[in-house]
Amino acid sequence: MDYKKVKKARKDWTDKTLDPVLKKFPERKEKFLTGSNKEVKRLYDPLDTENIDYLKEIGYPGDYPYTRGVQPTMYRGRLWTMRQYAGFGDAEESNRRYKYLLKNGQTGLSIAFDLPTQIGYDSDNSMSHGEVGKVGVAIDSLKDMEILFEGIPLDKVSTSMTINAPAAVLLAMYIAVAEKQGVPANKLNGTIQNDILKEYIARGTYIFPPLPSMRLITDIFEFCSKELPRWNTISISGYHIREAGSSAIQEIAFTLANGIAYVDAAVKKGLDVDNFAPRLSFFFNAHNDLFEEISKFRAARKLWAKIMKERFGAKNPKSLMLRFHTQTAGCTLTAQQPDNNIIRVTLQALAAVLGGTQSLHTNSRDEALSLPSQKSVRIALRTQQVIGYESGVTETVDPLAGSYYIETMTREIEDEVMVYIDKIDKLGGAPKAIENGFVQREIQNSAYQYQKDIEDKKKIIVGVNQFQSEEETMKDLLKVNPKIEKQQVEKLEDTKKSRAGNEVNKKLKELKKAANTDKNLMPFIIDCVKSYATLGEICDQLRDVFGEYKDSIKI
Amino acid sequence: MSKTRIRVLVAKPGLDGHDRGAKVIARALRDAGMEVIYTGLRQTPEQIIEAAVQEDVNVIGLSILSGAHMYLFPKITDMLKERKMTDILVIAGGIIPAEDIVELNKMGIKKVFTPGTDTKEIVDFIKKNIAVA
Numbered sequence: 001m002d003y004k005k006v007k008k009a010r011k012d013w014t015d016k017t018l019d020p021v022l023k024k025f026p027e028r029k030e031k032f033l034t035g036s037n038k039e040v041k042r043l044y045d046p047l048d049t050e051n052i053d054y055l056k057e058i059g060y061p062g063d064y065p066y067t068r069g070v071q072p073t074m075y076r077g078r079l080w081t082m083r084q085y086a087g088f089g090d091a092e093e094s095n096r097r098y099k100y101l102l103k104n105g106q107t108g109l110s111i112a113f114d115l116p117t118q119i120g121y122d123s124d125n126s127m128s129h130g131e132v133g134k135v136g137v138a139i140d141s142l143k144d145m146e147i148l149f150e151g152i153p154l155d156k157v158s159t160s161m162t163i164n165a166p167a168a169v170l171l172a173m174y175i176a177v178a179e180k181q182g183v184p185a186n187k188l189n190g191t192i193q194n195d196i197l198k199e200y201i202a203r204g205t206y207i208f209p210p211l212p213s214m215r216l217i218t219d220i221f222e223f224c225s226k227e228l229p230r231w232n233t234i235s236i237s238g239y240h241i242r243e244a245g246s247s248a249i250q251e252i253a254f255t256l257a258n259g260i261a262y263v264d265a266a267v268k269k270g271l272d273v274d275n276f277a278p279r280l281s282f283f284f285n286a287h288n289d290l291f292e293e294i295s296k297f298r299a300a301r302k303l304w305a306k307i308m309k310e311r312f313g314a315k316n317p318k319s320l321m322l323r324f325h326t327q328t329a330g331c332t333l334t335a336q337q338p339d340n341n342i343i344r345v346t347l348q349a350l351a352a353v354l355g356g357t358q359s360l361h362t363n364s365r366d367e368a369l370s371l372p373s374q375k376s377v378r379i380a381l382r383t384q385q386v387i388g389y390e391s392g393v394t395e396t397v398d399p400l401a402g403s404y405y406i407e408t409m410t411r412e413i414e415d416e417v418m419v420y421i422d423k424i425d426k427l428g429g430a431p432k433a434i435e436n437g438f439v440q441r442e443i444q445n446s447a448y449q450y451q452k453d454i455e456d457k458k459k460i461i462v463g464v465n466q467f468q469s470e471e472e473t474m475k476d477l478l479k480v481n482p483k484i485e486k487q488q489v490e491k492l493e494d495t496k497k498s499r500a501g502n503e504v505n506k507k508l509k510e511l512k513k514a515a516n517t518d519k520n521l522m523p524f525i526i527d528c529v530k531s532y533a534t535l536g537e538i539c540d541q542l543r544d545v546f547g548e549y550k551d552s553i554k555i
Numbered sequence: 556m557s558k559t560r561i562r563v564l565v566a567k568p569g570l571d572g573h574d575r576g577a578k579v580i581a582r583a584l585r586d587a588g589m590e591v592i593y594t595g596l597r598q599t600p601e602q603i604i605e606a607a608v609q610e611d612v613n614v615i616g617l618s619i620l621s622g623a624h625m626y627l628f629p630k631i632t633d634m635l636k637e638r639k640m641t642d643i644l645v646i647a648g649g650i651i652p653a654e655d656i657v658e659l660n661k662m663g664i665k666k667v668f669t670p671g672t673d674t675k676e677i678v679d680f681i682k683k684n685i686a687v688a
Contacts, residue, residue: 115569115570115571115572115621115623116570118570119570119597121570127570127597127599128570129626130569130623130625130626130627131569131570131621131623131626134621134622134623135621135622199572202572203572204571204572204573204574204596204597205570205572243573243575244574244575245575245579331575333670334670334671335669335670335671336671367650368650368669368670368671369650369652369653369669370622370650370652371622444578444582447575447578447579448578448579448582448583451579451583451674455673455674455675461671464671465673473653477652480622551595551596553593553594553595555578555581555582555585555591555593
C-alpha cells in the first residue's frame, strides 16, 4: 500500500469532508471511551496498522502467534463447546438438570458446587448452615459424586468442574466414579478450575496459604501429565477478576501473570514445560464492549504464545496455544427490566465467538435476581445456538482480522498488558503482588471508577440510569428446596455409618503423613476418596499440615 | 467537633466470596464522610455482632449474593434483638428476590438494596435514618 497517498487522502478528507460537518454538527461527546475507558478514535485507517506486520503479529490461525485462533479451521471444523454452568441442590437434582441440558443439545457439562464444597466443609459443618446446595451442588463424599454422574457415560462427555482449593479431591472423586463405570483415567476429558491465585484476588474460596496451595496444583499437573493426558489441569481465570471490577486490560494482565506463576512453580518442581503446558487452559469474561472484548481475546492469545516461547522456552506448539472458555459478564446483568439481559448476553456471546473461544457459557436473564430458572437457562443456551447456526459469523475464521480498529486495539491491549506484567515481575511475581495487595487495589480502583461513571451517567446502562420504566416483578424464579440441607446431612450420616471406619482412618493418616513430605499427594487423595472419606475429612488433614489462609483486607 | 461521624460496619456473612459490591459501597460511604469498617469474607453472625459491638457502629450493612440470606440475616437480627442492639440500623444488599425482601423487612432489616442501586441513594437513606448527636 502506498501510505503516502493514504496520508494525503486522509488530510484531504479531514479538511474538506470532516471539518465542515464537525463545525455544523459537533459530536455527541468530547471523548469516546471503550468499556474499560480506553480512548477510541473517530476513525481508524491503514495508517493505524502501518507498523503491524501481518506475518509476524497476526499470521495464520493455528500458527504462531495464534492471534487469529488456535485451530486452522476454527468453527468450520467444529463449533465451540456449549457449556452451561449448572448445579444446585443435591446430586439427584443436579443430575436431572445435566441430563436435561444434554438432551437439549448442550455438548459439555459444567459443574457448579455449593460454597461448603468449594471451601472444603462437609454439609454438617457449622460453617455450612444456610449454604448447602445454594450456589451449586453439595458433594460430601464419593457417594454424592456417583449419584451426580449416574447414567452419564464419562468417556462420552467432557466435564468442567469449578473447583479450586479442594480441586485435587473432586478430581480424585471423578476418577473413582469413572473407574466404577469402567472408564480408564486416560480416557477422561474435562477441566478443573484449580486456580487458587485468583481466589485470593477476587473469588474468595481459598482454604490453604499460597505455598501449599501451589504445591497441590503442581502435584495435579504432574499426576495428570502421566495419568490423565486429556485433562485440562487448570483453568487460569480472568473471569472473576473482571467480575470484581477490573478493566479488560487488567483482566488479561493479572490472568497471564498468574499463569506465569503456575508455570514457574511447575518448572521449579522439576517438570518439563512441554509436558504440562499443553493442558493449561484459560477462562475469560465477555463484557459489553464488543470490539474491545474481541481484541482482548486476540491479544491474550498472542501474548501467551510469546510468553511461553520466549520466557519459558516451550517448543511444543500445544504449549503455546491459549485455549479458553468464556462466560458472559454476570456483573452487567441488571435486576431492572431483566429481559434486556438476553440482548446483553447475545452481544457478549458474539464477542466471545468472534474472539475465537473454545467453549462458552451464556448467562441467564434472571441472574441479577436469583439463581436461573430452567426456562431462562434454555433461552441462554438457545442464544448460543442462534449465533452458531444462524448468524453466519462462524463460516470464516477470525472474520474481523485486518479491521484497522480491531488490529490497532489488539496491539494496544497487548502493549498495555505487558506494562502490567513487567510491573508484577518487578514486585516479585503474582503471588507477591497479591500478598501485598497491589492486584486487589488496582481492581478495587477500577470497580469504584466504573460505579462512579454509571452514577455520573458517563456510562449508560439501559433501564438502570436511563430509559427506566415501570416494571412488573419477574415470576418463576428458582427456589432451592430448603429441605436439601437436612437431607444432605442425613445422607452424609448414612455414608459414614456404612463405610469401613478403620480403612478411612488409615487412608487419612497416610495422606497426612505424605502431606508432610514432598510426595505427590494425588494417589493418597484417590485412596482416601475410594474409602468414602469425606471432602471435609480430607481437607481437615491438609488444614492440619498446611494451615489456613487469612485474608488481609484493604479498602 | 460539632458532629460525630456515622459509623458503618460493612459485613459479608456466610461463605460468599463476592465482595465487589461490599467494597464499592464501603468506599462510597467513606467518601460521603462516614467511618467505615469492613469485616472481610466469611463472617459468622456471631462475629458480625461482635464487630458491631467492638466498633460501636450506628449501621450494619450486610452483603450477600449466595442465596443464604434467609438463613443468615434472621440470625443476625435475632441476636441484635437479644442483645438489645436494635438502635443499630440494619440494611442489606445483594441478589435478593422481591418476596424475600418483604420477609426481611419484617425481621428488622430496614431496607434491602438490589443491584443497580445508586450509592448516593444508600448514603441518603443512612443519613435520613440515623440521627448522630
